[in-house]
Amino acid sequence: MRRGRWAELGDLAAVVGTGGVIRVAELEGLGVARSTISARCQPGGPWRRVLPGVISLFTGYLTARQRSIAAVVYAGPGAMLSGRAALAEYGVGRHSGDVQVLVSAGRRVQSAGFVVIERTTRMPDAVDRAGIPCAPITRSVLDAARRCTTVDSARALIADIVQRGAASPRDLSTELEQGSGRGSALPRTVLREVLANVHSAPEAAARTLWMRSGLPAMVFNVDVVDADSRFIARPDGWIDAVALAWEIDSFEWHLSPASYQETVQRRNAMQSLGIVVLSSIPRTLKDEPDRVIADLRAHFALASSRPRPSVRIHPVRSR
Known part of the structure; x- marks a missing residue:
């Protein structure tokens, strides 16, 4: 031409x-x-x-997607998005920060501008997301989690993926074991929580306090049923030895009248069957841990002092 x-x-x-x-x-x-x-x-x-x-070919600011396209174009053939930029292409969250791009170990391309180049000997098969090559979602979420600086941010990221059903804890654990050990401490900690069926940062904090309490085994987010196998509730925490339920009440959850009514009905259903229910709010888990542990022990003693009601839990399903 x-x-x-x-x-x-x-x-x-x-x-x-x-x-x-x-x-x-x-x-x-x-x-x-x-x-x-x-x-x-x-x-x-x-x-x-x-x-x-x-x-x-324009002068305005790049959108998040244009930044991702530019990153892959810059990195060249065979490159693919990973981390939070790739998760955005999967419809998980929004991303406006640095764009993480995987390239094979032999490539010499360097990080530049908003592009973070990560060389790897484990280049996965790319998944096409509307024309942008992306790492599989298990790789993408763990690459993002490795770059987290706090356990809370890693926990929120991984819990969101698991709750959406986008990846299972088992698959994430397998990917973590096969990948680089660099930056794996936080995702490893979070996956231990998730495999224990802990779904949120407050629940993770609750699990930590229960471990300090010296009380018998507690399970999380399991269905409690009555003697006729009818569903009663799914408390955040449950000590089956004495039928003690632990509910972590979020202020945001209660902003919805319908959600608040559901909380009250669930608690009434448990208490009507003789289940002892302890309610805590997320702030006290962080600010007053000793008080929460004392409350937990006191409610355990109360539950131990009465005949155990005829309720049981469904076995926790491995995922």
């Missing part, structure tokens, strides 16, 4: 089909002179450089 003929293509962004993001080399392959590219990327021009060797 002779110099200048690229203009006959009309909407160049539509022609290249990459969200308006393209490598300089591809533009040159379309017949765009390097001097033209430089001129159009000058201040006030219609294009701009977003990464080394990568141009956006």
Whole structure:
């Protein structure tokens, strides 16, 4: 294509089909002179450089998806998204931070701008998400969790994935064991909680306090049924030895009148059958742990002092 003929293509962004993001080399392959590219990327021009060797065919800010496209375009053939950027392509959360990209160990491409390059000897098969190659969701969530700086952020991330049914704890554990040990401490801690059926940060805090209490075994998020196998409730924590239920009451949950009514009905159903119920709020788990442990022990003593009601739990299903 002779110099200048690229203009006959009309909407160049539509022609290249990459969200308006393209490598300089591809533009040159379309017949765009390097001097033209430089001129159009000058201040006030219609294009701009977003990464080394990568141009956006517009001047506005990149959307999160355009950033992801630009990252993969920059990293070159065989690269794929991972971490939170990939999770966003799976419909899990939003992402506006650095874009994590996997490349094979032999590649020399470097991190640049908002792109974090991670070389790996375990390149997975890419999953196409509307035209963007992404690592499988188990790899993506663990790559994201390895970059978390607190256990709470790792816990929220992994618990969200598990609760959505997007990945099972077993699959995540397998992926973690097969992958790099670098940065694996936090996801390993969280997966131990999730495998114990702990679903949220307050429940994880509750589990920690129960472990300090010296009380008998507690299970989490199991169905409690009556003598006729009719469902009663699914308390956050349950000590089956004495039929003691532990409920972690979230203020946000109670902002909904319907949810508050459901909480009251569930608690009434348990208490009407003789189940002892302890209610705690997330703030006290963090701010007054000794008081919570004392409450837990006191309610255990109360539950131990009366005949155990005829209720039972369904076995915890392995996932």
